Amino acid sequence: MTYQLKYIMKQRLILVGGGHAQLSVLTALAHKPSNFEAVLITPNAHQIYSGMLPGWMAGHYKKEDCCIDLRPLANAARARMISAHMTCIDDKHQCVELSDGSCLEYDLLSINTGSEIDTSGLEAAGERLLPVKPLDNFVKRWPQILGAALHQDDYQLIVVGGGAAGVELAFAAKFAFTRQGCKRPSVALVASQDGLLPGHSVGTKSRSITLLKQRGITLLQAQAGGMAEGITFSSGESMRADCIIAATGVRPPAWLRNTDIKLDEQGYILVDAQQRSLSHPNVFAAGDVCIRQDIRLPRSGVHAVFTGPVLAHNLFASICGQKLRSYRPRKKSLYLLATGPRHAIASWGAVSAQGEWVWYWKNWIDRGFMRKYGVVKR
Numbered sequence: 001m002t003y004q005l006k007y008i009m010k011q012r013l014i015l016v017g018g019g020h021a022q023l024s025v026l027t028a029l030a031h032k033p034s035n036f037e038a039v040l041i042t043p044n045a046h047q048i049y050s051g052m053l054p055g056w057m058a059g060h061y062k063k064e065d066c067c068i069d070l071r072p073l074a075n076a077a078r079a080r081m082i083s084a085h086m087t088c089i090d091d092k093h094q095c096v097e098l099s100d101g102s103c104l105e106y107d108l109l110s111i112n113t114g115s116e117i118d119t120s121g122l123e124a125a126g127e128r129l130l131p132v133k134p135l136d137n138f139v140k141r142w143p144q145i146l147g148a149a150l151h152q153d154d155y156q157l158i159v160v161g162g163g164a165a166g167v168e169l170a171f172a173a174k175f176a177f178t179r180q181g182c183k184r185p186s187v188a189l190v191a192s193q194d195g196l197l198p199g200h201s202v203g204t205k206s207r208s209i210t211l212l213k214q215r216g217i218t219l220l221q222a223q224a225g226g227m228a229e230g231i232t233f234s235s236g237e238s239m240r241a242d243c244i245i246a247a248t249g250v251r252p253p254a255w256l257r258n259t260d261i262k263l264d265e266q267g268y269i270l271v272d273a274q275q276r277s278l279s280h281p282n283v284f285a286a287g288d289v290c291i292r293q294d295i296r297l298p299r300s301g302v303h304a305v306f307t308g309p310v311l312a313h314n315l316f317a318s319i320c321g322q323k324l325r326s327y328r329p330r331k332k333s334l335y336l337l338a339t340g341p342r343h344a345i346a347s348w349g350a351v352s353a354q355g356e357w358v359w360y361w362k363n364w365i366d367r368g369f370m371r372k373y374g375v376v377k378r
């Protein structure tokens, strides 16, 4: 009897965060009659697409081009949208606590809240420090930085973080400053001891280094720390900065520490190949917030996107007692790095290429992704 009731009564599915994978879940909910009462918890009605952020900074896109409006997606999915952050999961009572003080019970939980930028060591820079995430905060602050650089000679910007995001941000910032007519702006990129673009091929690295040089961006390799006027290096030297953009490594969101869900040693949600929590069978997670127990995957939008359909299938299947699917990542992922103007570098395993055509290819992929979620070209 209890078994049958489970299928008759509506199960409450709570989607936490409107990240890349959750977009697929919302689409699936819209297209499939389901026995879910769905709720989406998100602090913002819009999801900013990081892949187009450097293009927006460089002036190639309008803000609307890079923002997915979650409201029509939630409407189509018949999901109630709550504007709040989740602050805690009470797994004993199967409820989530929200930043507005309310609690909401769940039968099934799907978490896709991304990660935070690890700014430890840089915080002494105070007001000058701007972490690239949360993206909405970055998007609010960037026009102010551009404005300040326009009104001040020798504006100095330092991007800390030699990964793909840091490289793209440095290129975009330099291009934007020059395009705006800023007087003698300088942009430096600081990569840690791991060097520039760890995990990418020698070809991609050398193309990037050459272009950074050509575009007048200083590349430094050192451990950077924050100070009131800028940054200090492990060598004892220091560098003045009007703004420091942190695109350093990521860390798990702090609220995860308030849960009994099994985490790895760094604090990410441990999931299996089906994106299911190792400790809680009714909790699923995808994207940067989680870590696979069986394989190591880079934290990237590519994997968050590709996990989406698997996550959607498994949420439905877990309720209906059907077989769950595994997310099997491709051996190599394609990364297209924007370099400021309408030009980009392609990185795919050991293969690399560059040119304007790469930028148009990236633009075509990114626009296609946005079109899928209702963002039309303006």
Ligand SMILES: Cc1cc2nc3c(=O)[nH]c(=O)nc-3n(C[C@H](O)[C@H](O)[C@H](O)COP(=O)(O)OP(=O)(O)OC[C@H]3O[C@@H](n4cnc5c(N)ncnc54)[C@H](O)[C@@H]3O)c2cc1C
Residues within 6 Å of the ligand: 016, 017, 018, 019, 020, 021, 041, 042, 043, 044, 046, 047, 048, 050, 051, 053, 054, 084, 085, 086, 087, 112, 113, 114, 115, 132, 133, 164, 165, 168, 169, 253, 255, 286, 287, 288, 289, 299, 300, 301, 302, 303, 304, 335, 336
């Ligand atoms: C400048 C830049 C460029 C990048 N370019 C690429 C690229 O070209 N290719 C690539 O593969 N990767 C790229 N990345 C990495 C990529 O952005 C991340 O890996 C990806 O965004 C992770 O996706 P996600 O779905 O896990 O989370 P996110 O995209 O971060 O989405 C998480 C969502 O959850 C919401 N949220 C956060 N906390 C809570 C909470 N407590 N409660 C409720 N909701 C919450 C957030 O508001 C957000 O909407 C780039 C990153 C940056 C910074």
